[in-house]
Structure formats: structure tokens, C-alpha cells
Amino acid sequence: MTLGRTPLLLLAALAAAAAGPSFAEDGADLVLQHGVFYPVQPPGRVEGSLAVKGGRIVYLGPDAGAERFRGPRTRVVDLAGRTVTPGLIDAHSHLLGLGRALAQVDLTAAPTYEEVVRRVREAAAKVAPGTWVYGRGWDQNLWPGQQFPSHEPLSAAVPGHPVWLTRVDGHAALVNAKAMQILGIDAATKDPDGGRFLRDASGRPSGVLVDNAMDVIGRLPGATLEENERWLRDAARHCLAVGLTTVTDMGVDGGGIEAYHALRQAGELPLRAAVFLTDSQPLLDEWFRRGPEIDPEARLVIRGVKMYADGALGSRGAALLEPYSDDPGNVGLLVTPGAHMEDVSRRALAAGFQVGIHAIGDRGSLVALDAMEKALGGPRPEARFRLEHSQVVRVQDLERMARLGIIASMQPTHATSDMPWADERLGEGRLERAYAWRKVLADGGRLALGSDFPVESADPRLGLYAAVTRQDLEGNPPGGWLPGERLTREEALRGFTLDAAWSLFLENEVGSLEVGKRADLVVFARDIMSVPEAEIPRADIDMTVVDGRIVHERGRTP
Ligand SMILES: [Zn+2]
Numbered sequence: 001m002t003l004g005r006t007p008l009l010l011l012a013a014l015a016a017a018a019a020g021p022s023f024a025e026d027g028a029d030l031v032l033q034h035g036v037f038y039p040v041q042p043p044g045r046v047e048g049s050l051a052v053k054g055g056r057i058v059y060l061g062p063d064a065g066a067e068r069f070r071g072p073r074t075r076v077v078d079l080a081g082r083t084v085t086p087g088l089i090d091a092h093s094h095l096l097g098l099g100r101a102l103a104q105v106d107l108t109a110a111p112t113y114e115e116v117v118r119r120v121r122e123a124a125a126k127v128a129p130g131t132w133v134y135g136r137g138w139d140q141n142l143w144p145g146q147q148f149p150s151h152e153p154l155s156a157a158v159p160g161h162p163v164w165l166t167r168v169d170g171h172a173a174l175v176n177a178k179a180m181q182i183l184g185i186d187a188a189t190k191d192p193d194g195g196r197f198l199r200d201a202s203g204r205p206s207g208v209l210v211d212n213a214m215d216v217i218g219r220l221p222g223a224t225l226e227e228n229e230r231w232l233r234d235a236a237r238h239c240l241a242v243g244l245t246t247v248t249d250m251g252v253d254g255g256g257i258e259a260y261h262a263l264r265q266a267g268e269l270p271l272r273a274a275v276f277l278t279d280s281q282p283l284l285d286e287w288f289r290r291g292p293e294i295d296p297e298a299r300l301v302i303r304g305v306k307m308y309a310d311g312a313l314g315s316r317g318a319a320l321l322e323p324y325s326d327d328p329g330n331v332g333l334l335v336t337p338g339a340h341m342e343d344v345s346r347r348a349l350a351a352g353f354q355v356g357i358h359a360i361g362d363r364g365s366l367v368a369l370d371a372m373e374k375a376l377g378g379p380r381p382e383a384r385f386r387l388e389h390s391q392v393v394r395v396q397d398l399e400r401m402a403r404l405g406i407i408a409s410m411q412p413t414h415a416t417s418d419m420p421w422a423d424e425r426l427g428e429g430r431l432e433r434a435y436a437w438r439k440v441l442a443d444g445g446r447l448a449l450g451s452d453f454p455v456e457s458a459d460p461r462l463g464l465y466a467a468v469t470r471q472d473l474e475g476n477p478p479g480g481w482l483p484g485e486r487l488t489r490e491e492a493l494r495g496f497t498l499d500a501a502w503s504l505f506l507e508n509e510v511g512s513l514e515v516g517k518r519a520d521l522v523v524f525a526r527d528i529m530s531v532p533e534a535e536i537p538r539a540d541i542d543m544t545v546v547d548g549r550i551v552h553e554r555g556r557t558p
Contacts, residue, residue: 031051033063
């Protein structure tokens, strides 16, 4: 658009907008009154009202001061003393993965095979014939007789949809006749190395696939656009209900991005999503050529690249400098060459992208930080490079992260999930610098908190609770695991709001309740900043607001 062709009316409107919104005429869109607000920036607590106009915060202060923002069309919500925080931000999550997980039929604790079939039939009835139905969690050890199932009852109940049901341990799957037909599994199919197709007396496959026989799933086409869109919609709704207003999607391929674009264009992305590209050559070539995608409304932001330095601690894949304490010959696995991580980091930086490198062991962290440091060439906090998980990091590397401005992207619930066995893997000396949130802060580093959902629950109340207690939900261990690393509630809240926003280039838009920022916020039934710690996970989320719109209300579907 050139200025010469701009209609006068539009110029007048632009001039009016530049002068600031006028409250005298129609007032604010939304006023939340009689509340307790934790703005995060500035730190502290404010009793009173918050007003929103045009999706942004225009007032936060005493109730009396909000009077002038009330107009005939203002929606006024009386909070009656309830608590408001900025909308919570998950700095490391997988939105698409959550949708996929939610879409699977939950078969855990099914007491009979008949119950498994019933749950699958019910789920299949909700989707078009021909659509794959996935489920997980069945365990024949819970059923009478404890025999592996045969596909016939399942195939009879669900003839029109291919079905794939993963066993509770992930090492076997049950498929129906339709699925076997599509996958080309029949009596002539040979067992692969390291895998087996269970068979009946006459040699016909029973539908149970063990270990490497499950590799046939690789023959399936990837998710369709429609499936991806549905998963994103369902996952977004799930997140809003637990108070998340901004999430990440760490490592998305071209098909996933297509679904994000489709939802965004249809105006159906109800929260903010920051998408990190997966480390694939053609995808990165394309995006480094065209540059980051920065949404003026900050709904969909694509300006990150996700890489992997090593594996995970649970499976002893995290790369350590010294062998695992419970596996003396094993130092874990480096999964990406340092030179590749350095090259991608350089190209990302030049193209305006940030990188987030998964690093769990101290050797993985060292290699990832070396690669990032070479690409950065020195301190560059504005680049927002991130070390994902940062679970075991040498003391000098934590200092290096603070010096270079590399963000520690950490997940409090990983610590409390891993604590039952982490000491066996790591041993005393190393444990002291594991999941070391407080050391990050003490070094002057930046801590962005998240959950890694669907690996952990998406519920940020669980993350806040784990961050301040380092205990499981039963309150164990007493006093907390490595309690010196516990965060204060203010630090934990900042990690799930403003510093998470910083880690996504969104700190000027969201992350605090400040005048001028987008009105993303959460109304809690109880004051999560002062209730006993054990009650943090149970503080009801009464309302979630994005851009000044109430997008979730407890007990109501808006
Ligand atoms: Zn992850």
C-alpha cells in the first residue's frame, strides 16, 4: 500500500489511533475488578482492577481508578478477591504431539479385552470410516487368562477403520484386519530380525506385532492436514483449560507447519504458538531463504530451529563425560555432530532464527554449547539461543551460558519425575549439578520453564508446584529433592511467564500484566502465590484470557 492511494478516511482513523484510544465514548472492552494481581513486572502484588481495550491492558491499579474505563459496552467481571497472573507460557512443549496423544484411545487399566474393543469401537464411531484409530496402554496381564489377544473380536467390532493399539510398554501392538490389509500383513509375511508376528495354529497372523514387527508402521503415510488441524485444535483447548496462553512446538516438519498456517488463516488458533523447525535439510534451506515468520498479532511465530545433541537419561542415552554410575561401560550417545550444530546455528543466526538444542548430559551440553558459542562469537543474549533441558551441566558451562546469554530451557516436572532413579544414573558428585535451576539464576542466567508435554502433563500448576517444592504430589521426599535448587514462587512464576516470553522473543507482547501489553491472563480461584504449597496443583483455573477475550471459563464452554 502506498501512502498516495490511502483513502482520507483511513488516514483519519490512523491519526485517531496514534492519539491513543478514547475511553470517554465507549469505555474498555473488559474490566476485571476486586482482584489480586501478580503482574510479574514490576514484581509484587496489586489489589484492584485491570482494564482491557483492543486486546491490550490499558489499566492496572486501584478499583477507583478503573471507573473511567467503564462504558456502556464494557464487560465487568467481579473477581471477588480472586487471583490473576499473566497467561502462563510453556517454553518447551509439543502442541501437535499433545493433540496426537489426546486423540489416542486410552486403554490403560482396561480389565478385559472386551473393554478394549468397546473403547475402540466408541472412538471409531466418531471419525469417518477409513480413518486410522490409534490407542495405547492395553495390558493382557490384567485380563482373565492373561493371553495375548487375537484380532477377530476387534475386527468384527470395527471393520471399517484400520486400528493400531500399542501395548502399555510400547513393545507390542495389536492391529485389526483392516490395518493388516493396508499394511500388507498376511500368512506369507516373514518375521523381521528382532521382531515377530504372532500367529494362530494355522500360521495366520493374530494381529499382535512384537518389537521390530511394529516397524511396518513406517509404511503408513504421515498424518493428513485434517488430522494435524484437529490435533492442534484439541491440544489448544486442553492447554487453555489449564491456564496456558502461549505454547511452543519444538521440532515441527513441513506438514505440521501447513496445519498451523491453515488454522491461523482460519482464525482458529486460540492461543499463541511459537514453532521451532525440525532439523531437516530441505526444510531449513527453505526457511533460511525466506526468513522467520513473525505474526503482527503474535499468534503464530516461526523463528526457531530445534536440534538434538544427545538422548535421555532414563534410557541412558544422555551423553555424559564420565560413565553412568549404574552402567560403568556406558557414557551415552551424541546424536548430532558438533560441526553440524555449529553450521545450522550460524545459518540460523544469519537468517534471523534462534536455535534450541536438546542437551541432557554434561557431555551433550558441552558439545552443544561449544557449537553455539562458535556461531555466536561471544555474548549475544539478543540471539535467544537456548539449551533445551540443561539437566546435567558442568559448573563452568552454566557460567558460560550466563556469559553468552544462552537461555536455560528447563522443565521442573522432569526433575520430580526423574528423581526416583536419577541418583543411580548419576551418583553423588554429578547429582549436585543436576536440574540446577537455582545455580542458573545465581550465575545471572535466564531460566525459561516448561513441561515438555506430552512427555509430562501440560498443566503448569504441576510445574509451579515442582519448581517450588521439588517433591512429588504426595509431598515426597520430605523437604524436597536437592532442596537447595528449589525456586521461590516469584522465580517460578517468572520462569513460566516473562522469562519464557523472553526465550521466544515475545517479552514485549506478553509475559507480564503491564499497560500496553497484550491482555493474556489467568484467573485462579485461590491465591497460588500464598496458599500452602500442596494446594498449588489444586487451585482451580476459573478463566483464561487471550488478547482480552475470555477463551476458557471453568464449567462453561465459551
Ligand atoms: Zn521436548
